[in-house]
Amino acid sequence: MVERCGNTVSAHESSAVRLGAALAGFARAGRDKVTFLLSEKIRALGPWLEQLLAESLGKDGKGVVPVLDEPPGNPAVYGPDRLFVALTLEGDRSHDAALDALAGAGHPVIRLELKDPLDVAGEFFRWELATATAGAILGVNPFDEPDVARAKENTARLLAQWTRTRRLPQWPAVAEEDGIVLMAKAGPKPASVAEGVTTHLAQAEPADYVAIQAYLEPSAEIRRPLQAVRALLRDRLRTATTLGFGPRYLHSTGQLHKGGPPSGLFIQITGADKEELAIPGSGYDFSTLKTAQALGDLEALREGGRRVIRLHLLGKPAQTLQQLLHLLRAATRKL
Incomplete structure (x- = not known):
């Protein structure tokens, strides 16, 4: 992950920078409710992602709202303020039907697949850099918590x-x-x-x-x-x-x-x-x-x-x- 997102690759080639740009871009377009779906084996990553996004970006009246463990619903119950992000393990198809239905209903869906539960270590790097990127685009300092x-x-x-x-x-x-x-x-x-x-x-x-x-x-x-x-x-x-x-x-x-x-x-x-x-x-x-x-x-x-x-x-x-x-x-x- 460091090689794919570090300073040896361009911003365009970095999956972390692209992810951060997507989070900020969708937030600016009104889709600031980042709704997570995770494989059960890496479900414990969710609270860390929630804290990272909420604490780093939620300031100056801006930011994204991480939505974690919300019970699944029909695509019709979700408003136009949603962005869905799925982090799933290779071979886990448990969320596929729901994600396909959401995408079919016009909701943006970002899918990130991990080969092994140990790959969550790489996600720490990707999401921290993505959050810093989103902060730069939104115009907030992701490294303080003034409120x-x-x-x-x-x-x-x-x-x-x-x-x-x-x-x-x-x-x-x-x-x-x-x-x-x-x-x-x-x-x-x-x-x-x-x-x-x-x-x-x-x-x-x-x-x-x-x-x-x-x-x-x-x-x-x-x-x-x-x-x-x-x-x-x-x-x-x-x-x-x-x-x-x-x-x-x-x-x-x-x-x-x-x-x-x-x-x-x-x-x-x-x-x-x-x-x-x-x-x-x-x-x-x-x-x-x-x-x-x-x-x-x-x-x-x-x-x-x-x-x-x-x-x-x-x-x-x-x-x-x-x-x-x-x-x-x-x-x-x-x-």
């Missing part, structure tokens, strides 16, 4: 407040329904959680995306209903959807959320922790730290003019997420 600091500063301030008062500020609860508390700081008070969420989602424009930020255990039983929520919102709104578990996403897609295109509709989901584990020498526990990080990011998003609501789950998260799914199925019929 991540805002959430960190907010978190530090909130933790200092906790140390002094043993309390953290909370967003106002404006509605409660089926074990779900809606918290928001904008607009008139809704009559129910369903009405509040519907009002939030009704803001979606064709080129927007819905970002679910879940401060919950990233287990299979939690991920399943959240994936179902993604598929529902994607199909009803025809918008791309992303899912990040907090606080991890703060250092993967957090820069994009606050510094990238203002096209995100954010839904932060929180719940009570099963246990509290003290952090030695800090004066607070991990649960308090996580809560401060969630609140700090909420404030940073609001300060940046982003559209965001918070849903707090009162019951067992997996069961309450099923309630949320039922609520959304009914509420989004009106959209």
